[in-house]
Amino acid sequence: MASGEILEERYHAIWQHCLSLIKRQTSDDEFVKWFKPMVPLSFDGENLRVRVPDQGHVRYIEQNYISMLRPIIREEFGVKTRLHYAIPTAHPKGQQGGGNSSNASLYSQTDTSTIKNPFIIPGIKRETVDPQLNPELTFENHIEGDCNRLARSAGISISVAPGKTSFNPLFIYGGSGLGKTHIAQAIGWAIKERDQECKVLYVSANRFQSQFQTAAWRGELNDFIQFYQMIDVLIIDDIQELAGKPGTQNIFFNIFSHLRMLGKQLILTSDRPPVELTDIEERLITRFKWGLSAQLTVPDTTTKIEIIRHKCGRMGLEVGEEVIHFLAQNIKANVREIEGALTSLEAHSRLLGKQITLELTKNVMRDIVKIETREITVDSIIELTCSTLKIDKSVLLSAQRTREVAQARQIAMYLCKRHTKTPLSGIGLALGGKNHATVLHACKTIPNLIETDKIIRQQVEEIERVLLR
Numbered sequence: 001m002a003s004g005e006i007l008e009e010r011y012h013a014i015w016q017h018c019l020s021l022i023k024r025q026t027s028d029d030e031f032v033k034w035f036k037p038m039v040p041l042s043f044d045g046e047n048l049r050v051r052v053p054d055q056g057h058v059r060y061i062e063q064n065y066i067s068m069l070r071p072i073i074r075e076e077f078g079v080k081t082r083l084h085y086a087i088p089t090a091h092p093k094g095q096q097g098g099g100n101s102s103n104a105s106l107y108s109q110t111d112t113s114t115i116k117n118p119f120i121i122p123g124i125k126r127e128t129v130d131p132q133l134n135p136e137l138t139f140e141n142h143i144e145g146d147c148n149r150l151a152r153s154a155g156i157s158i159s160v161a162p163g164k165t166s167f168n169p170l171f172i173y174g175g176s177g178l179g180k181t182h183i184a185q186a187i188g189w190a191i192k193e194r195d196q197e198c199k200v201l202y203v204s205a206n207r208f209q210s211q212f213q214t215a216a217w218r219g220e221l222n223d224f225i226q227f228y229q230m231i232d233v234l235i236i237d238d239i240q241e242l243a244g245k246p247g248t249q250n251i252f253f254n255i256f257s258h259l260r261m262l263g264k265q266l267i268l269t270s271d272r273p274p275v276e277l278t279d280i281e282e283r284l285i286t287r288f289k290w291g292l293s294a295q296l297t298v299p300d301t302t303t304k305i306e307i308i309r310h311k312c313g314r315m316g317l318e319v320g321e322e323v324i325h326f327l328a329q330n331i332k333a334n335v336r337e338i339e340g341a342l343t344s345l346e347a348h349s350r351l352l353g354k355q356i357t358l359e360l361t362k363n364v365m366r367d368i369v370k371i372e373t374r375e376i377t378v379d380s381i382i383e384l385t386c387s388t389l390k391i392d393k394s395v396l397l398s399a400q401r402t403r404e405v406a407q408a409r410q411i412a413m414y415l416c417k418r419h420t421k422t423p424l425s426g427i428g429l430a431l432g433g434k435n436h437a438t439v440l441h442a443c444k445t446i447p448n449l450i451e452t453d454k455i456i457r458q459q460v461e462e463i464e465r466v467l468l469r
Contacts, residue, residue: 052086133192151294171292
């Protein structure tokens with residue numbers, strides 16, 4: 001066999017291996033439509049000529065798959081390999097068709113100064129990558145609670161070693177206004193504080209989509225892809241907005257795969273978990289599940305109180321505990337609603353020149369949220385007793401009989417009898433299965449202690465004050 005035939009057989013075999021790698025990263029339809037028709041014609045050690053059906057085929061490959069195709073060919077044929085497309089043209093019988101049409105360099109760029117940054121306005125001097133982070137959204141300005149502890153803890157771990165934890169991607173999901181963007185950007189800030197040279201970028205999915213469309217219209221898709229492929233930590237907000245946009249999804253898939261292959265960190269936020277995303281390609285959803293999915297929930301009352309205190313401090317508002325607890329009780333939706341309420345309260349206070357009292361707060365809040373008039377129940381009394389006396393509910397309802405627990409249980413029984421119409425047997429059942437005689441004893445004991453024990457009196461008054469406001 002001649003040496004030329006041996007060389008041809010060899011690069012054909014290499015090309016077949018390239019196709020097998022491509023097939024793993026594409027759907028069956030994509031592979032059959034776009035890659036199976038590509039036929040290798042020649043390879044001289046640096047230039048690989050591949051026949052494709054037409055110019056439209058070249059354009060689609062360049063716009064949607066080049067970021068995936070480039071590293072595969074570079075790995076299999078060599079890092080300096082350049083790809084040339086040969087498009088058949090009509091020729092008289094006996095003449096061979098072919099010829100170079102469009103060239104795409106598969107050489108990995110090291111001079112990133114030539115890559116167009118979609119965040120820079122044309123005509124303005126290009127600068128280093130701006131992370132696009134809000135300076136207010138840091139971990140220092142974030143309150144931890146059960147509602148966000150998993151995402152926050154994972155984010156702190158990532159900030160120490162981005163791309164090197166098992167939380168890649170970190171997929172943060174939850175309803176609007178629960179703090180997804182805050183945590184995602186806080187991770188970015190924490191990483192930048194540790195390493196100023198690290199290329200961190202935050203971008204919403206809608207802005208990513210807009211940049212993609214602009215780059216396609218200008219014929220700058222390669223620059224767009226290469227810019228995102230040089231990012232070290234990519235934060236995409238509201239990834240669900242890519243639903244129903246197959247072109248953008250395909251570009252993002254290639255960027256995602258490239259970054260993760262290089263050990264770069266990806267952080268995504270969404271209003272729902274990966275399994276509930278619709279009109280998103282399955283291969284993307286599968287990759288979203290590779291790392292950690294962390295849910296954010298509505299903060300509990302204790303966390304809301306801490307959030308309100310923190311925000312009041314930052315805004316310079318002097319607010320009493322009664323007002324703080326009233327706000328925490330009546331703001332049900334999310335953290336964003338808390339911010340809106342405090343901004344409105346601040347404006348009303350300064351315009352009227354009055355202190356922020358409970359009465360003023362109630363008047364202001366009537367225009368913002370529905371003021372809750374709570375029905376007092378056995379369960380609400382138990383919850384309030386536990387939070388006020390700092391006793392775990394499971395302990396209060398257990399058989400534990402230490403003095404502290406027994407007194408707390410008696411206070412709860414007394415208040416249930418005083419403020420609800422629940423029979424003694426029902427109160428006892430709710431408080432750990434105690435009988436009516438135990439409840440009756442508590443209802444006689446606590447009034448006596450209120451008269452003689454200052455601490456008990458203060459505890460009962462505090463619980464009733466919150467209960468009846």
